[in-house]
Amino acid sequence: KEREIRSDKSLNPPRLKPLCPWPRLWPFLRNALGARHPIGAIDMARVVQESARMQPMKRLPRLIHRSWSQRCLLIIDYDTRLVPFLGDMKRLCLQLARIRGQNGLDLVYLEHGPFGPIPRSGDDHQALYAFKLPEPGTPILILSDLGLLGHTERVKNDWLRFGRQLLKSGYAPVVLNPAPRRKWTNAAAKIF
Numbered sequence: 614k615e616r617e618i619r620s621d622k623s624l625n626p627p628r629l630k631p632l633c634p635w636p637r638l639w640p641f642l643r644n645a646l647g648a649r650h651p652i653g654a655i656d657m658a659r660v661v662q663e664s665a666r667m668q669p670m671k672r673l674p675r676l677i678h679r680s681w682s683q684r685c686l687l688i689i690d691y692d693t694r695l696v697p698f699l700g701d702m703k704r705l706c707l708q709l710a711r712i713r714g715q716n717g718l719d720l721v722y723l724e725h726g727p728f729g730p731i732p733r734s735g736d737d738h739q740a741l742y743a744f745k746l747p748e749p750g751t752p753i754l755i756l757s758d759l760g761l762l763g764h765t766e767r768v769k770n771d772w773l774r775f776g777r778q779l780l781k782s783g784y785a786p787v788v789l790n791p792a793p794r795r796k797w798t799n800a801a802a803k804i805f
Contacts, residue, residue, distance in 0.1 A: 629700060631701055631704060632698070632701050632791060633701075633789075635708060638705070639708075639712065641789075642705075642709060642713075642754070643679070643681070645752060645754050645787040646681060646682055646685040646687075646709075646713070646752045646754055647679050647680060647681055647682055647752070648679075648680060648681070648682040648683070648752075649677045649678070649679055650677070650678045650679075650680060651675035651676070651677055651678075652675060652676050652677070652678045653675065654675065654676045655673050655674070655675060655676070656673075656674040656675055656676045656677075659674040660673060660674060681713045681714075681717075682717070682751070682752050683717050684717040684719065684747065684748065684751050685713075685717065685718060685719070685751060685752045685753070685754070686719045686721065686747045686751055686752070686753045686754070687706065687709070687718065687719065687720050687721070687754050687755075687756070688721045688723060688727075688753065688754070688755040688756065688757070689702055689706070689720060689721070689722050689723065689756045689757075690723050690755070690756060690757030690758070691722045691723060691724045692723070692724065692725075692726065692757075692763075692768075694758070694762055694763050695757070695758060695762070695791070698758075698791045701791075702756045705756065705789075706720065719747065721744065723744075723757075726760075726768060726771045726772070727744065727771055727772055727774075727775035728744075728771055728774075728775065746779075746782055746784070749782075749783055750783075751784070752785075752787070753779065753784050753785075753786045753787065754786075754787050754788075754789065755786055755787070755788045755789070755805070756788075756789050757772065757788060757790065758790055758791055758792045758796075759772040759773075759776075759788060759790060759792070759801050759805065760772045761790070761792040761796040761797065761798070761801065762791070762792050762796065769798075769801075772801070773800055773801065773804060776801070776804035776805055777804060779804075780804060786804070786805055787805065788805040790805075
């Protein structure tokens with residue numbers, strides 16, 4: 614005799630824990646997407662240290678203020694293999710926009726790898742364009758597994774080629790990667 618199984622619609626699914634707690638994540642983001650600006654005050658501690666070492670100073674060292682970079686680029690890999698991590702990626706984007714502000718925060722969604730077409734903002738997926746590098750000096754943060762959780766070498770090689778192009782163009786790409794450390798390759802670790 615068959616029994617019917619019904620779900621209880623009054624129950625909510627369990628709340629998912631983020632991959633990385635926000636208090637641990639936001640200092641990393643501030644470092645990856647931040648800028649260092651000298652402020653007018655002289656850094657007396659460094660002056661004393663360099664004077665004690667009898668080091669000549671061409672310029673007096675200034676105190677450094679850390680803040681968010683005026684412009685930064687967040688590249689989000691939306692490949693289907695990353696579906697389990699999309700909630701974390703969306704949450705990160707929302708929290709980052711909340712604490713940093715949206716002005717100067719550029720988001721690029723890659724649904725077809727680093728060399729695939731990119732949908733323009735909005736829901737019109739018919740309008741596609743190729744990725745363009747941001748202005749020089751813009752920090753770049755990539756949310757991706759870099760193909761390390763995939764099954765094809767082509768995806769991994771595309772991400773390595775993309776990373777090499779970024780390095781060659783003077784960028785220092787930083788990656789938040791959900792792949793376990795044992796999946797990382799030396800080639801990826803040298804680039805990202």
